[in-house]
Amino acid sequence: MADLRIKIGPLELRNPVILASGTCGYGSELEDFIDISELGGIIVKGTTLEQREGNPYPRMAETASGMLNAVGLQNKGIDHFEKNIYPHLAEYKTHVIVNINGNTIEDYVELSRRINSFSAIPAIELNISCPNVKQGGMVFGTNPASAREVISAVRRVYDKTLIVKLSPNVTDITEFARISQEEGAEAVSLVNTFLGMAVDISNMRPKLSTITGGLSGSAIKPVALRMVWQAARAVTIPVIGLGGIMNAEDALEFIMAGATAVQVGTASFINPRAGTEIVAGIEKFLIEKEIDSVSTITGIINRK
Amino acid sequence: MADLRIKIGPLELRNPVILASGTCGYGSELEDFIDISELGGIIVKGTTLEQREGNPYPRMAETASGMLNAVGLQNKGIDHFEKNIYPHLAEYKTHVIVNINGNTIEDYVELSRRINSFSAIPAIELNISCPNVKQGGMVFGTNPASAREVISAVRRVYDKTLIVKLSPNVTDITEFARISQEEGAEAVSLVNTFLGMAVDISNMRPKLSTITGGLSGSAIKPVALRMVWQAARAVTIPVIGLGGIMNAEDALEFIMAGATAVQVGTASFINPRAGTEIVAGIEKFLIEKEIDSVSTITGIINRK
Amino acid sequence: MKKRIEDLTVIDNSKLAEGFFVIKVSSSEDLTGIKPGQFVQALVKESPSTFLRRPLSVHDINPSENTLLLLVQIAGPGTERLSRLIPGEKLNLIYPLGNSFTLPVQGERVLLAGGGCGMAPLLYLARKISESGVQPHFALGFRNRSRILTHDEFSALGPVYLSTEDGSQGYRGFVTDIPEFSNEHWDRVYCCGPEPMMKAVAALCRKRDIFCEVSLENLMACGLGICLCCVVPTTSGNLCSCTDGPVFNINDLKWQTSG
Amino acid sequence: MKKRIEDLTVIDNSKLAEGFFVIKVSSSEDLTGIKPGQFVQALVKESPSTFLRRPLSVHDINPSENTLLLLVQIAGPGTERLSRLIPGEKLNLIYPLGNSFTLPVQGERVLLAGGGCGMAPLLYLARKISESGVQPHFALGFRNRSRILTHDEFSALGPVYLSTEDGSQGYRGFVTDIPEFSNEHWDRVYCCGPEPMMKAVAALCRKRDIFCEVSLENLMACGLGICLCCVVPTTSGNLCSCTDGPVFNINDLKWQTSG
Numbered sequence A, B: 001m002a003d004l005r006i007k008i009g010p011l012e013l014r015n016p017v018i019l020a021s022g023t024c025g026y027g028s029e030l031e032d033f034i035d036i037s038e039l040g041g042i043i044v045k046g047t048t049l050e051q052r053e054g055n056p057y058p059r060m061a062e063t064a065s066g067m068l069n070a071v072g073l074q075n076k077g078i079d080h081f082e083k084n085i086y087p088h089l090a091e092y093k094t095h096v097i098v099n100i101n102g103n104t105i106e107d108y109v110e111l112s113r114r115i116n117s118f119s120a121i122p123a124i125e126l127n128i129s130c131p132n133v134k135q136g137g138m139v140f141g142t143n144p145a146s147a148r149e150v151i152s153a154v155r156r157v158y159d160k161t162l163i164v165k166l167s168p169n170v171t172d173i174t175e176f177a178r179i180s181q182e183e184g185a186e187a188v189s190l191v192n193t194f195l196g197m198a199v200d201i202s203n204m205r206p207k208l209s210t211i212t213g214g215l216s217g218s219a220i221k222p223v224a225l226r227m228v229w230q231a232a233r234a235v236t237i238p239v240i241g242l243g244g245i246m247n248a249e250d251a252l253e254f255i256m257a258g259a260t261a262v263q264v265g266t267a268s269f270i271n272p273r274a275g276t277e278i279v280a281g282i283e284k285f286l287i288e289k290e291i292d293s294v295s296t297i298t299g300i301i302n303r304k
Numbered sequence C, D: 001m002k003k004r005i006e007d008l009t010v011i012d013n014s015k016l017a018e019g020f021f022v023i024k025v026s027s028s029e030d031l032t033g034i035k036p037g038q039f040v041q042a043l044v045k046e047s048p049s050t051f052l053r054r055p056l057s058v059h060d061i062n063p064s065e066n067t068l069l070l071l072v073q074i075a076g077p078g079t080e081r082l083s084r085l086i087p088g089e090k091l092n093l094i095y096p097l098g099n100s101f102t103l104p105v106q107g108e109r110v111l112l113a114g115g116g117c118g119m120a121p122l123l124y125l126a127r128k129i130s131e132s133g134v135q136p137h138f139a140l141g142f143r144n145r146s147r148i149l150t151h152d153e154f155s156a157l158g159p160v161y162l163s164t165e166d167g168s169q170g171y172r173g174f175v176t177d178i179p180e181f182s183n184e185h186w187d188r189v190y191c192c193g194p195e196p197m198m199k200a201v202a203a204l205c206r207k208r209d210i211f212c213e214v215s216l217e218n219l220m221a222c223g224l225g226i227c228l229c230c231v232v233p234t235t236s237g238n239l240c241s242c243t244d245g246p247v248f249n250i251n252d253l254k255w256q257t258s259g
């Protein structure tokens, strides 16, 4: 047996595999397929203060080895979350992290304050990288000054583990990783989706109602991996890597490039068991290579 | 018959399909498969003042629906080009464009000056976006001030058609498109490759000798298309779109999103006839839809 | 019934009409808990351009063989690859997904209206209706004679009224032009087909105040209620057609404008 | 010979040993212009993880049937898909690519050394050598008995010396441990196999000052001399192994350090 435990700030995860926000619902959607407790953690759907209807249909387009989505943070808001969803989440025997979103800094602060009081939520993932909303989201994540402002404001009111989710739609990812560290985040996670689009040539219109959407899936893996490698060399806090991880081999690439943990996103749509299979695959790899602990190979490409 | 002609500054192309730099050699490599003269143009290999050996092997890694390359502008330099390659190129009955690269602004200027005197070369493509060289390349293409400086310097010495090839590795592509227009470029072409990487988990090392390389192919199409759409709305000069165009449908997506012309890159590796097949496919589409001229559908998604 | 992910075995794959195939797969698990109107998410292997699974309705279930039928229309690379499945190959499915049709009660007159691959869920629905002691009637519309999909299984269960757009067989026109549709009394209409057909059927039903359920084919990424890509605007907000649907009562949909 | 891109028809695909297949394809064009050492770029359809073509050596040409043979070792998804090609299927190839081996002159003693799928180009080379009136000898190395690839075609052309790493058949050790290799006189050695084998063969030849050509298997994207991904450092700078190679004289390679 290999030791799969890793730490994100004060949080110990039993293994480095976390389900990514927006791709695992609230966990219950996957319960017929997997035991959520076998995962390192799950990050539930992007949550906002108020209820949101999201963007009009169509919100999805398939692309080569990937997909575009333009969901736009549809969710029922934090009140509904607290009353109807949180009680069930509190029962999971793994870390449940909430991905938070806002139009304004005040929204983010208020939401963080609320979640700070939920004893069963040990961490938030501050989403400053959603490409599918007009206000907030990626606007914060692509401007260094705004990013700093929102992270620092949230940090002041939130005293558990703060993970900042970065946007890949930037010239220099290390700048945003550094700002997150400077403002006191315990970790950064990257990447969110790449801003992309698709055109339906038969009707000569964009395929998505919002014209552009977020690209995820295997297609983005090489760029996501490069950014994770860069970020991991730029900061000392843990980097959580994601983007196109479909199997254990992909996850190992991110870990070897410097990711302390990984998130599994779109893969769960194709294989709802992807998360737990990746846990098993990483363990198998380590045993075969006679490596005691996953932390031995974190960032190993930089040392060889 | 549909009218496929388009204009890039003073240059009239018989159709909007151009072979992309670094993916069609000097044209002759494809002569067994296609008649180069049937294309709108070809952009020959990235050329530098002095000879370059490029990066060490391995320079290539396949990825999901794409490939990474780390060639690093291997070429024999402008003297060799003038003596041994130019005479043959001068015989093509289509526009032959040279993609130019340098470590310093002086390199770019000197190279442009040289090429300005080659009567059979009606245009240069100023490559400020090569991710595979330590100096120059993308360094110019990801910094607005440097981009402006190099474009303006080249513009002063080069009086034929100047196309600026932009890097996708930036937060705001429109900024670079605008700078190109302001500094007098006749067109912008985008995108060059995305900076990516891949790890060989069996030996726990990067797959490329240079660790990172440039991602091209179908995988990048959604993001490239979004950038082309954004750039075409930001400037009035023609935008030449590329990135993952494998067939006529892909090319039409770019044209409908606002590209005046398109470039075919990696596709030629898989199908050396891709360029001419795309010309035929665009014409077929227009005829079937009873559209007289390709320019009718340029940017049509913005008007519907 | 719990959702599962399973490699089923292809038993048969036959061409029904140009571009239409019926694929029979057998399971090692019990299939009888599947409800009419539910669907599967099929994994398309070996298609470079198929990244996501493909949603397909349950066309029929044969409990004695423990087989499941899919009726597939070739629409692109995914369905094309499925149409070439050969007996013995595995087909990985996530199922059963979605809600289901509301079955009629004794004594009601029910009409099942559909066309093209929209016929897919109607056969299993008809079988369940028939088993419950109600006689299903069918109104099936096709582009022309050559596009008519074999309907022996349908006629075995109840009367079939046909229409073709060019009149090459049955009534000329759309399903809504079938006289029995308008002239006879129906307590319930179930419909699945191209969107214009469903909207026309819905309009007719609304006018005559007939209970009507339609099965939508919104684009889906996950099929599990996670991605929120498949939403339908309803009177209670955006609902997921993969979990709250694919079957919707027309009164809940915001289609009414066309009625 | 001009390069062409063509859909060839699979005539046969047989398993040679665990993980090794010989695929026979027939062309509608004349194949006899292909030179020994040249290769094809095969398009792998229906493999989601295969974006680029796969380079494969020409294993043999049968001029009377106008067929081309490929010897394929399963290394990943591309070769795996090729191993499942069935007769009648099309295989799209770009060919012939690359340079070729330098044929010997009358009276010379030549040894063809290889192992695993590195044997691929040696059969066609041997045939051409034999046709030119020179007798080829073979030194073939394998991991163990079960990995030995059928060599009837080889022994029909000349003497075959075998080695296995575990000694389960032939000499124990590597090809370079085959006594005939060291003890007899050779004017030319041709080699294709795993890199360590080629380097060992090259070292031996350099020591004994034997003319030696090796066929490299560098990673390739285009195979056409365009992408410059397949470069080999040589005494005349970086050369493309797809156009200036895949066959190189060992004296031109910068391997010498190992010799």
Ligand SMILES: Cc1cc2nc3c(=O)[nH]c(=O)nc-3n(C[C@H](O)[C@H](O)[C@H](O)COP(=O)(O)OP(=O)(O)OC[C@H]3O[C@@H](n4cnc5c(N)ncnc54)[C@H](O)[C@@H]3O)c2cc1C
Pocket (backbone or CB within 6 Å): C039, C050, C054, C055, C056, C057, C058, C070, C071, C072, C073, C074, C075, C076, C077, C078, C079, C080, C117, C120, C121, C216, C217, C218, C219, C220, C246
């Ligand atoms: C709940 C549900 C049940 C379905 N049941 C069946 C069935 O029983 N039999 C059957 O043949 N098809 C059915 N479909 C439609 C089927 O899923 C699509 O035809 C298929 O996904 C197309 O995949 P493709 O790769 O062949 O083509 P693609 O290249 O993916 O698509 C080809 C064309 O079809 C359109 N399309 C793709 N997916 C859908 C969709 N879900 N709805 C409408 N248009 C789509 C695309 O926009 C494109 O224009 C169902 C869809 C849903 C959502």
Ligand SMILES: Cc1cc2nc3c(=O)[nH]c(=O)nc-3n(C[C@H](O)[C@H](O)[C@H](O)COP(=O)(O)OP(=O)(O)OC[C@H]3O[C@@H](n4cnc5c(N)ncnc54)[C@H](O)[C@@H]3O)c2cc1C
Pocket (backbone or CB within 6 Å): D039, D050, D054, D055, D056, D057, D058, D070, D071, D072, D073, D074, D075, D076, D077, D078, D079, D080, D117, D120, D121, D216, D217, D218, D219, D220, D246
């Ligand atoms: C000129 C040339 C001739 C060749 N001739 C033959 C032949 O006759 N028969 C045969 O079976 N194979 C031959 N090869 C090797 C063959 O091209 C690779 O095995 C194949 O591309 C692997 O594809 P894949 O999708 O199956 O595996 P991939 O997943 O692409 O690769 C599997 C593993 O093989 C390695 N690999 C991939 N391509 C190559 C390569 N070109 N050289 C060395 N390692 C590679 C990868 O790094 C990886 O570790 C030749 C290669 C070249 C360049």
Ligand SMILES: Cc1cc2nc3c(=O)[nH]c(=O)nc-3n(C[C@H](O)[C@H](O)[C@H](O)COP(=O)(O)O)c2cc1C
Pocket (backbone or CB within 6 Å): A020, A021, A022, A023, A045, A046, A047, A069, A071, A073, A099, A127, A130, A165, A191, A192, A193, A215, A216, A217, A218, A220, A242, A243, A244, A245, A263, A264, A265, A266, A267, C227, C228
């Ligand atoms: C349908 C969908 C919805 C998503 N919703 C969210 C979200 O609410 N918050 C968030 O931070 N990321 C969201 N993401 C982004 C993913 O968490 C992840 O960053 C991205 O998809 C890249 O990883 P992948 O390639 O593994 O999917 C969403 C992605 C998809 C595909």
Ligand SMILES: Cc1cc2nc3c(=O)[nH]c(=O)nc-3n(C[C@H](O)[C@H](O)[C@H](O)COP(=O)(O)O)c2cc1C
Pocket (backbone or CB within 6 Å): B020, B021, B022, B023, B045, B046, B047, B069, B071, B073, B099, B127, B130, B165, B191, B192, B193, B215, B216, B217, B218, B220, B242, B243, B244, B245, B263, B264, B265, B266, B267, D227, D228
């Ligand atoms: C092997 C290779 C070499 C390239 N060399 C150059 C180059 O010298 N100059 C340049 O501007 N772009 C170069 N490119 C980038 C392509 O011209 C193109 O911008 C990129 O590949 C995206 O298009 P595609 O997806 O159609 O290939 C190269 C790309 C590849 C794959």
Ligand code: FES
Pocket (backbone or CB within 6 Å): C219, C220, C221, C222, C223, C224, C225, C226, C227, C228, C229, C230, C231, C240, C241, C242, C243
């Ligand atoms: S398809 Fe994902 S929620 Fe319905």
Ligand code: FES
Pocket (backbone or CB within 6 Å): D219, D220, D221, D222, D223, D224, D225, D226, D227, D228, D229, D230, D231, D240, D241, D242, D243
């Ligand atoms: S493989 Fe492209 S140059 Fe050799």
